[in-house]
Amino acid sequence: MQQVIMIGLDGATFTVLDRLMADGVMPFLRQFSTNGVRSKLFSTTNPLTPPAWISMLTGRNPGNHGVMDFLTPMQKEDGIFVKFNDSHDIQCETVWSIAGRQGKRVAGLNFYGMNPAFPVNGFLVSGFTPWKHLKRATWPPEFYQTVKSIADIKKLGFDLEQEKKCLQDNQMSPDEAEVWLKSHMAREQNWFAVLENIMQTDPCDLTAVVFDGVDKIQHLFWPYLLPELLPDGDDSQQRKIQNLCLDYYRQLDKIIAKIVGMAGDDCQVLITSDHGFGTTTEIFYLNKWLHDQGYLTWSNPDVVDQVGQLTENRISSHMGLIDFKKTTAFAWTPSSNGVFIRQAKSPADPGIQPEEYEAFREKIRQDLLAFRDPDTGEQVVTQVLTREEACPGKFSKMAPDLMLILRDHGMVSILNSDRSLIKRSEAAGCHHPEGILIAGGAGICSGKKIGSTNITDVTPMLLYGLGLPVPHDLEGEVPSALYEPDFLKKHPVVKDGMTNPVAGGIPVRQEDELTPKEEEAMLDQLRLLGYV
Amino acid sequence: MAQSTSSQDMSDDEIFQNLVVILEEMTSDWDLEYTDGIRMETRLIEELEFESIDVVQLVSAIEDRLQKRGLPFEELLIQDGNYVDEITISEIVSFLSRHLV
Numbered sequence: 001m002q003q004v005i006m007i008g009l010d011g012a013t014f015t016v017l018d019r020l021m022a023d024g025v026m027p028f029l030r031q032f033s034t035n036g037v038r039s040k041l042f043s044t045t046n047p048l049t050p051p052a053w054i055s056m057l058t059g060r061n062p063g064n065h066g067v068m069d070f071l072t073p074m075q076k077e078d079g080i081f082v083k084f085n086d087s088h089d090i091q092c093e094t095v096w097s098i099a100g101r102q103g104k105r106v107a108g109l110n111f112y113g114m115n116p117a118f119p120v121n122g123f124l125v126s127g128f129t130p131w132k133h134l135k136r137a138t139w140p141p142e143f144y145q146t147v148k149s150i151a152d153i154k155k156l157g158f159d160l161e162q163e164k165k166c167l168q169d170n171q172m173s174p175d176e177a178e179v180w181l182k183s184h185m186a187r188e189q190n191w192f193a194v195l196e197n198i199m200q201t202d203p204c205d206l207t208a209v210v211f212d213g214v215d216k217i218q219h220l221f222w223p224y225l226l227p228e229l230l231p232d233g234d235d236s237q238q239r240k241i242q243n244l245c246l247d248y249y250r251q252l253d254k255i256i257a258k259i260v261g262m263a264g265d266d267c268q269v270l271i272t273s274d275h276g277f278g279t280t281t282e283i284f285y286l287n288k289w290l291h292d293q294g295y296l297t298w299s300n301p302d303v304v305d306q307v308g309q310l311t312e313n314r315i316s317s318h319m320g321l322i323d324f325k326k327t328t329a330f331a332w333t334p335s336s337n338g339v340f341i342r343q344a345k346s347p348a349d350p351g352i353q354p355e356e357y358e359a360f361r362e363k364i365r366q367d368l369l370a371f372r373d374p375d376t377g378e379q380v381v382t383q384v385l386t387r388e389e390a391c392p393g394k395f396s397k398m399a400p401d402l403m404l405i406l407r408d409h410g411m412v413s414i415l416n417s418d419r420s421l422i423k424r425s426e427a428a429g430c431h432h433p434e435g436i437l438i439a440g441g442a443g444i445c446s447g448k449k450i451g452s453t454n455i456t457d458v459t460p461m462l463l464y465g466l467g468l469p470v471p472h473d474l475e476g477e478v479p480s481a482l483y484e485p486d487f488l489k490k491h492p493v494v495k496d497g498m499t500n501p502v503a504g505g506i507p508v509r510q511e512d513e514l515t516p517k518e519e520e521a522m523l524d525q526l527r528l529l530g531y532v
Numbered sequence: 533m534a535q536s537t538s539s540q541d542m543s544d545d546e547i548f549q550n551l552v553v554i555l556e557e558m559t560s561d562w563d564l565e566y567t568d569g570i571r572m573e574t575r576l577i578e579e580l581e582f583e584s585i586d587v588v589q590l591v592s593a594i595e596d597r598l599q600k601r602g603l604p605f606e607e608l609l610i611q612d613g614n615y616v617d618e619i620t621i622s623e624i625v626s627f628l629s630r631h632l633v
Binding site: 320 | 558559560561583596601610
């Protein structure tokens with residue numbers, strides 16, 4: 001069939017894009033959207049970059065692909081050790097591999113979790129990777145020199161210290177904000193340069209890129225995008241930041257226009273986001289609440305958040321907050337939005353004994369649901385899901401024992417506070433489950449809005465667009481309402497086969513043993529890619 | 533992709549040589565000022581200008597090259613409940629020597 005392009009806009013929401021399209025900031029997106037199909041794209045239960053992008057690229061929910069968060073807490077006898085997730089942790093085959101082993105060439109740029117890069121039939125440069133490690137995040141290895149020749153790798157890379165500010169409101173001065181916003185414009189331009197090089201010199205069947213500045217800008221400057229949230233007054237500094245934000249989206253619109261222009265008429269284009277964004281007006285201090293219920297002991301109870309933060313500035317400081325030997329339940333990171341229960345491995349260990357686990361977990365769940373806003377009496381935690389409910393699958397045990405959904409979809413704070421619930425001094429942006437899908441091109445309906453699609457539908461859509469069968473074990477579906485009836489009749493959706501047990505090149509975990517059939521399938525894949 | 537090496541029955545010198553390969557590859561375009569090459573005494577933070585995220589990447593690169601995942605690096609990186617301030621190559625060699633058996 002035809003080529004497929006996917007443009008990922010990390011955290012994009014129609015709440016912002018509709019305004020920008022209406023106000024003339026994003027004229028190309030408005031035209032593309034009008035001529036195509038749009039839909040809310042529902043994210044993973046915890047609408048967060050790592051599980052969501054990996055679900056988009058595998059067609060599986062986090063309970064099956066195994067990536068729950070940026071970090072995995074590994075419980076040890078006397079505390080917690082942080083493990084950063086990477087491509088080794090993806091336990092399902094990615095779309096790069098599914099398409100590649102069937103002869104399609106692929107290019108994936110700036111996607112979370114692709115580091116270290118693994119063999120694909122085309123190109124892979126991982127996102128969310130510091131510039132110093134982009135070499136290892138690039139496939140094929142020799143493509144790194146090309147990347148260096150056409151882009152500034154220091155601008156492509158991920159600056160952890162800067163990004164942490166996205167979780168720490170009000171930490172950036174106006175001058176810093178200007179530098180930061182301009183750096184993100186430069187980043188997107190550099191990623192576009194890499195993409196343009198591939199599209200012009202070695203075009204692939206599936207070409208995909210993520211622009212992640214959208215998420216970052218919405219985290220830090222949400223009220224500037226929704227001016228009704230800004231305090232009244234004529235503040236020149238405020239207007240300056242607002243204009244810089246709009247400049248970012250103007251530039252992004254031009255980049256999207258160039259990509260779609262290069263793609264040509266017989267191409268399908270999907271514009272997606274891993275999650276949406278909404279407004280948060282309060283902070284729920286989950287560990288403070290757990291402490292008050294008798295589940296958690298602070299290492300130093302006198303250290304109390306005074307400025308409305310969600311977490312410590314340094315990840316290593318997380319460990320020092322809690323006395324784990326005297327704690328049975330805790331929140332590990334704001335982004336995991338969940339409660340981890342410390343389980344004893346033997347009767348003498350600290351933690352909850354196996355026979356007490358279910359009742360213990362249910363008690364916390366009911367108590368969280370019963371928690372009320374002391375000012376209004378309203379429910380604050382609207383849903384509490386067990387990990388089996390939130391992330392069904394082989395790897396559900398890697399999820400928090402309980403996953404919370406707050407009434408404003410905000411992330412919890414893991415710090416200590418005077419109260420469990422406080423009002424923010426200013427409204428802020430937070431992740432929301434309703435992301436975006438805008439599709440256009442060959443075979444796709446025009447001027448249509450469809451109710452909702454799921455993030456796991458994206459891999460089936462990409463495979464269908466490439467003319468490939470959709471493996472039976474994908475959880476998503478090809479949403480037929482997206483396509484013209486005649487196109488569907490001529491190109492019926494075919495479901496066939498299963499995914500391979502691992503993505504191309506990613507080593508199988510030591511504890512996993514491949515069956516002879518699986519081994520053969522993996523060897524076939526490596527042969528196809530020319531490595532065996 | 534770096535060449536993988538079987539880690540079983542490696543001598544300390546072989547472990548060291550593998551670390552040299554990993555670190556030289558990793559830091560080749562970091563514009564570092566050190567001129568002595570990677571030695572057993574080399575300090576990651578002071579001399580190779582490592583930051584915490586670089587240590588994470590190094591752990592992953594070591595596990596890839598030695599084809600051994602899930603090594604208890606916390607024993608090396610955390611002491612008395614806090615992340616260590618400095619690590620030398622010899623400390624990594626010693627740690628790997630204990631855990632690659």
